[in-house]
Amino acid sequence: MTDQSYNFAYLDEQTKRMIRRAILKAVAVPGYQVPFASREMPMPYGWGTGGVQVTAACLMPEDVLKVIDQGADDTTNAVSIRKFFQRTAGVATTEATSEATIIQTRHRIPEQALTAGQILVYQVPIPEPLRFLEPRETETRKMHSLEEYGLMHVKLYEDIARHGSIATAYAYPVKVEGRYVMDPSPIPKFDNPKLSDSPALQLFGAGREQRIYAVPPFTRVVSLDFDDHPFDPSKAPHDCDLCGASESYLDEVITDDSGGRMFVCSDTDFCRTRREAGHAGRLGEAQFSSKKIANSFEGICPPTGDEA
Amino acid sequence: MSRIEKITPAPLLSVRNLSKRYGSRIGCTDVSFDLWPGEVLGIVGESGSGKSTLLSCLAGHLAPDGGEVVFATVNGPQDTLRMSEPDRRRLARTDWAFVHQNPRDGLRMGVTAGGNVGERLMAVGTRNYGSIRDAATDWLGRVEIDANRIDDRPSAFSGGMQQRLQIARNLVTGPRLVFMDEPTGGLDVSVQARLLDLLRGLVREMGLSAIIVTHDLAVVRLLADRLMVMKSGHVVEQGLTDQVLDDPQHPYTQLLVSSVLQV
Ligand SMILES: Nc1ncnc2c1ncn2[C@@H]1O[C@H](COP(=O)(O)OP(=O)(O)OP(=O)(O)O)[C@@H](O)[C@H]1O
Ligand SMILES: [Mg+2]
Ligand SMILES: [Zn+2]
Numbered sequence: 001m002t003d004q005s006y007n008f009a010y011l012d013e014q015t016k017r018m019i020r021r022a023i024l025k026a027v028a029v030p031g032y033q034v035p036f037a038s039r040e041m042p043m044p045y046g047w048g049t050g051g052v053q054v055t056a057a058c059l060m061p062e063d064v065l066k067v068i069d070q071g072a073d074d075t076t077n078a079v080s081i082r083k084f085f086q087r088t089a090g091v092a093t094t095e096a097t098s099e100a101t102i103i104q105t106r107h108r109i110p111e112q113a114l115t116a117g118q119i120l121v122y123q124v125p126i127p128e129p130l131r132f133l134e135p136r137e138t139e140t141r142k143m144h145s146l147e148e149y150g151l152m153h154v155k156l157y158e159d160i161a162r163h164g165s166i167a168t169a170y171a172y173p174v175k176v177e178g179r180y181v182m183d184p185s186p187i188p189k190f191d192n193p194k195l196s197d198s199p200a201l202q203l204f205g206a207g208r209e210q211r212i213y214a215v216p217p218f219t220r221v222v223s224l225d226f227d228d229h230p231f232d233p234s235k236a237p238h239d240c241d242l243c244g245a246s247e248s249y250l251d252e253v254i255t256d257d258s259g260g261r262m263f264v265c266s267d268t269d270f271c272r273t274r275r276e277a278g279h280a281g282r283l284g285e286a287q288f289s290s291k292k293i294a295n296s297f298e299g300i301c302p303p304t305g306d307e308a
Numbered sequence: 309m310s311r312i313e314k315i316t317p318a319p320l321l322s323v324r325n326l327s328k329r330y331g332s333r334i335g336c337t338d339v340s341f342d343l344w345p346g347e348v349l350g351i352v353g354e355s356g357s358g359k360s361t362l363l364s365c366l367a368g369h370l371a372p373d374g375g376e377v378v379f380a381t382v383n384g385p386q387d388t389l390r391m392s393e394p395d396r397r398r399l400a401r402t403d404w405a406f407v408h409q410n411p412r413d414g415l416r417m418g419v420t421a422g423g424n425v426g427e428r429l430m431a432v433g434t435r436n437y438g439s440i441r442d443a444a445t446d447w448l449g450r451v452e453i454d455a456n457r458i459d460d461r462p463s464a465f466s467g468g469m470q471q472r473l474q475i476a477r478n479l480v481t482g483p484r485l486v487f488m489d490e491p492t493g494g495l496d497v498s499v500q501a502r503l504l505d506l507l508r509g510l511v512r513e514m515g516l517s518a519i520i521v522t523h524d525l526a527v528v529r530l531l532a533d534r535l536m537v538m539k540s541g542h543v544v545e546q547g548l549t550d551q552v553l554d555d556p557q558h559p560y561t562q563l564l565v566s567s568v569l570q571v
Contacts, residue, residue: 133416146394150401150431154416157430158423160437161459226437 009059009089015039019057019212023203026214031176032144033127038210048081048106049207051123055104058119058203059085064092066100071108071249071266078106095269107170109191111248111270114200116217122185124206127213129173129183149181152224160229172231175222176215189223190233190249196221238263243274244281318380320345320485320517321366326375328358328365334541335361339375341536341546343485348511348518350532350549352525352564358541359521360489366519367406367487368396379403379485401431405478409490411470414477415462421448421473422458428481447476451506468499472506479510486518492527504530525565529553537561 007013015037022036041049059065065085069078073095081104082093094100097110106123114120130140133151143151152173159166172189176182184195185204195202195215202215215221225231239246241262248270250263262283265271275284319342328335336358343349351359364370366377368388377388381403388396400406408414415424425444426434434440445455451472453465462470471491478486491507492500508531511518520531528535528549536546537558545558556562 133419146397148397148401148431150427150433153430153435154419154423154427157426157437157440158419161420161422161441227435229437 008061009056009085009091011039011053011056015053016057019053022212023054023057023214026203026212027201027216029180030216030219031174031180031182031213033211033213036210036212038207041207042084043080045208046125047077048104048123050205050209050212051104051106051121051207052081052084052205053207054203054205054212055085055102055121056089058102058121059089059091061089061091063101064094064099066094066097066103066269067105068103068108068110068267068269069106071110071251071270072268074268096273097267097269107186107188108249108266109187109194111245111265111267112273113194114198116199118200120198120200120202122187122202122204124183124185124204124211125208126171127183127204127206127209127211129171129181144180147179149175152181153226156224156226156229160226166225166229166231169234173224175224177219177221181224182213182215182221184221188249189231190235192221192223192231193233236263239281240265240271240274241281241283243271243279244284245271245274245279317344318385319343320347320380321519322376322378322385323366324376324378326362326365326372326377328361328370328372334358335370336365336538336541339543341543343517343519345380345484345517346515347534348516348520348532350528350535351519351521351538352523352528352535353538354523354564357538359523359538361541362538363487363489363519363521367404368400369406401428402481403484405481405483405486407471407474407478407486407488407491409493411462411467411474414474415470417461417463420459420461421453421465424462424473424477425480428477432481443480447480448473450510451476452502466499468495468503471495471503475507475510479514479516482514484517486516488518488520490522491520492522492524500524507531525553537564 007016019036022034026032026034038050039053041052043049067078067082069075072078085091086093097112100118102119102121103110104121128140130143130151132155134140156166159168170186170188171183172192174182174184174192174195184192197218197220199217201217204213223231236250238250240248240250242264245265248265248267251266253262253264255262321343324340326339327337339362351362353359365372378385379388388399422441422444425447426440429440429443444458448455448458453469453472462473465473492503495503504527510516511531522528532549535549535552537544539560545552545561552561553565556565
């Protein structure tokens, strides 16, 4: 009203203020789900509308944006969100984790350690970690406010009873700063240790469910477990076939019709950077992105083989 | 020589003038009684007489319009109606237990039998899978459910088994007071008898204090030390079970007892 000029980065002034307020509140109460009035975005739910709104509310003209989907910069989802912000905010974009000031992500935390001043924005489908066992929103809210989290362990108990170990591999529940139990979005549990004590600000946006939550820098994040079944981030017992990395999260890639397969870093920027620095794995030469042929595990970006 | 302290016995639960209305309709009104440690109190009365309303008010599921429900907590007597909600909910998952008539209301149908029994343990902070498992196995045994059903969901159980599972789930943390609303309700007669036997065994063995709502006088005869008879929201008679049943004073109780004898 006072400012007649168009807003920076897509959102109208009122929406931007409302989302920024929600973000501030989320930062003030780590792990607490703050309701916000999610707006229609020019993309369907499931394509990161929550993350897009958080990113849009944070973006400044001088920001450098990176967008990844399951670790890759070049999937349809990542490309379309990046294009959206190039068009609506005109910000610089990058694929290099170290150059980015804001990284919007679906389902991964970059391998390269984040630094102070960076913001990692997660796209969240279901923000409520207790939903699995308690569908009533009124009840889950009460459980959070009274710190009644026994139910979360019932879920882990069920896992062990059925599978012999905690089978939850994605969206593994965590406790933030000793208070709120939080769903870290469907990142692999391999990434959970990176949530804790990070110098970067981590923001989570759920569009359809209209929730924003946050893990401020240097916040303690603990993965829930049992004394006799401790949390295990687990990793495939392979090195990356392209860059030889032994410590990164790997995707299994089918290479031909006769059962050939390889393991490659899910973080494409990490893998490329290593190869450019001279590292090589078992099949070191190959120069394609894993994601175009990877068997997508969630179907939002189904492998078509001709996406390029 | 040490002086022998005279310990004044105190009731476990002391209820005074408890009332609940639904608009202009009376749910229950002006109910007062004491429940002593180790005692089982039966509440009987015809349908609509206010038994469930009273039990829900006692257990904190319903907010009464007035009265006191003083419970002997580990920190001394406290009016549970004036406790903070977190304190009352903590009480509900530690010292208290509630067995619903319909096991579906008291069980998590999507969770295995072991998880159902283990939930209260986890709620009070047990973080050792092995010990939760052991306690669940032990409790399934005590309610006569085969240990190899521990990883089955209650939906695969018969009604009687579900009810026994609900009882195990409630008793696993050793509550001091158990509320039961028609625990043998929708069950076949033979299944009812077995459940009653089991309940009686547990009550004696654990020295449980309990308040049991029922309209089955056989249940009361078998389980309750004392009896309270309700009609139209009022308590019309209370006393030792045998006395009330053998020598009913109030005309309504006389009718109730005689109608049972005719069956
Ligand atoms: N939620 C409610 N809203 C309005 N009136 C209610 C409600 N619940 C109970 N009542 C009324 O309060 C009175 C006592 O009901 P209550 O359910 O406590 O009886 P009851 O003794 O448990 O009966 P039953 O043996 O059928 O279970 C009845 O007149 C009933 O219609
Ligand atoms: Mg009733
Ligand atoms: Zn690699």
